Amino acid sequence: MDALAVRVETLRWRGDRLELIDQRALPQRLEYVACSDAAETAAAISAMVVRGAPAIGCAAAFGVALEALRQRDARGPSRDAAFERAFATLQASRPTAVNLFWALARMKSVLSTVRDRDGPEVAAALTAEAQRILAEDLEVNRAMGRHGAELVADGARIMTHCNAGALATAGHGTALGVVRSARDAGKRVSVVANETRPFLQGARLTAWEMLQERIPVTLVTDGMAGHLMSRGKVDIVIVGADRVAANGDVANKIGTYPLAVLAARHGIPFYVAAPLSTVDRAIPDGSGIPIEERDPSEVTGFRGERWAPEGVSVVNPAFDVTPASLVTALITERGVVRAPSRDALRALFD
């Protein structure tokens, strides 16, 4: 199956440019934006042309590859400086999803091994690494899907938040990858998609992905989750993650933490599907995860339509932190970690 991952490529490498589905325009228009250098790639990440922690990581890797192609004829300090600028620009594009920094670290490591080579060789090495990151992400998502599908009962009504699907990754998806894999394993599943204000990734992206896959999907506003849970309409919750701290605390799209609190109250399993590249072992717990504050205009309206009065103050934190104690299990490519803890996560990496 996996029809969408075949038909729609979130990131498309064209040899001299990176093409990204413009996720701001979905589902009304399916359009690609082309990035020709690191700065354009960073701008696309900042503006949320591409979003979703794993997809951001892949995009940033190709941003470095594009810089290498630009520097094909350069050498020495000027090339080094150009790479430094490219890394800095990409690193500053968004602060919360750790996959961005993880992917850039991989690219930097490859660069260090070919630093003395000619431009074309450097470009080839970095392009190959970016392509590996992309291919591995798809594989990792499929592995997570297989592990996670075992947690999904036949007939499960699965609530999800934001979009942790093919559009957030190299394909298949993390949370929605589990949904896809469960369906592919013959389970009848349905999805409740929280619309996920302010950027409406649930209403626009998750609803669209599920419709493409013919997986039944019901759209609700974020405030309806508690009502549905209290009326017994939700069997499990599965979300993705932007950064998992060493103790299992999870930063994910704003609005995730209330779902975890409500799920706990109603005895509903709360699962987080995230690859190891999302785990930041350098941060002891969720309090250390930087939370991006985005532009007020995202809250005062949508797509140029403004509904809030002029002069109102706004805060717009893009993520919140769910304590590990509320996470029933973490679904990774290496298996399912029940009741995630510092020790359990350490064991996963060893």
Place this chain on the structure above:
Amino acid sequence: MDALAVRVETLRWRGDRLELIDQRALPQRLEYVACSDAAETAAAISAMVVRGAPAIGCAAAFGVALEALRQRDARGPSRDAAFERAFATLQASRPTAVNLFWALARMKSVLSTVRDRDGPEVAAALTAEAQRILAEDLEVNRAMGRHGAELVADGARIMTHCNAGALATAGHGTALGVVRSARDAGKRVSVVANETRPFLQGARLTAWEMLQERIPVTLVTDGMAGHLMSRGKVDIVIVGADRVAANGDVANKIGTYPLAVLAARHGIPFYVAAPLSTVDRAIPDGSGIPIEERDPSEVTGFRGERWAPEGVSVVNPAFDVTPASLVTALITERGVVRAPSRDALRALFD
């Protein structure tokens, strides 16, 4: 102070018509819609030209008065039938807010005492009763405000949901009435307004009311409440109610229940400000409160802008139920009821 209640009248009786602020157009446009009979009034309630439990009650009362004016020259069975139709139409306009049925019951009771009189006398009696309901609501809100203000500390950061303000009532407001009264008592208060999807009463109406009053207000999306509470940015939560069951369970705008659950987790007082007319002693607990299901188009977009994909399923419950156990206190015109229960509510009425 109370500048808004003076400047802006949510409902305006003009002797032969009821003028209502069109709350769909706020804050971009301040316009009035005129209703000349019961059917137009019922349509205005259904379409949410006017909303908020107390305001709906007042509007419905004037709907009956308008019918009486139309029937001024009629008598006997034809007049009785016209009133029956008017009551039925108004009663069917919205199902959850009990103030609608409470106000109609008051009008019906007055009608029964003047049923044998001439049309002008009937019209005068019903118009006078509608005006009493309106005037009493304003008084009741001010009394609630005085009682509630004692619960508000100087400097309190008050989260509210939907709009339980002057626009939801005859003036002053229930939850926002407490905020106004606290400010008028010299307390420095600020408001965090949840935008309240899908109809965005928080973003459009509460933000606008507070700006009019120069009370500091910060707008957030509904999913941000948990994050703000977890970071210690909210001191108390105050909301209104559409129906309070005999045991203290509270039906209010969808998204209220998650706030109560989150407030309990963070040790934040959760207050409900509601007049006795909102208490439905005939319903033992919240499970018996009918929850209105509204049109899917409210969820798939806003004001004609659609962002969800075609073909997606939607549910759109307009209210949820917060169990009494999560309500720190009920603020009424007769005083503050801490830990509301069947006995405590019964005592309030006796």
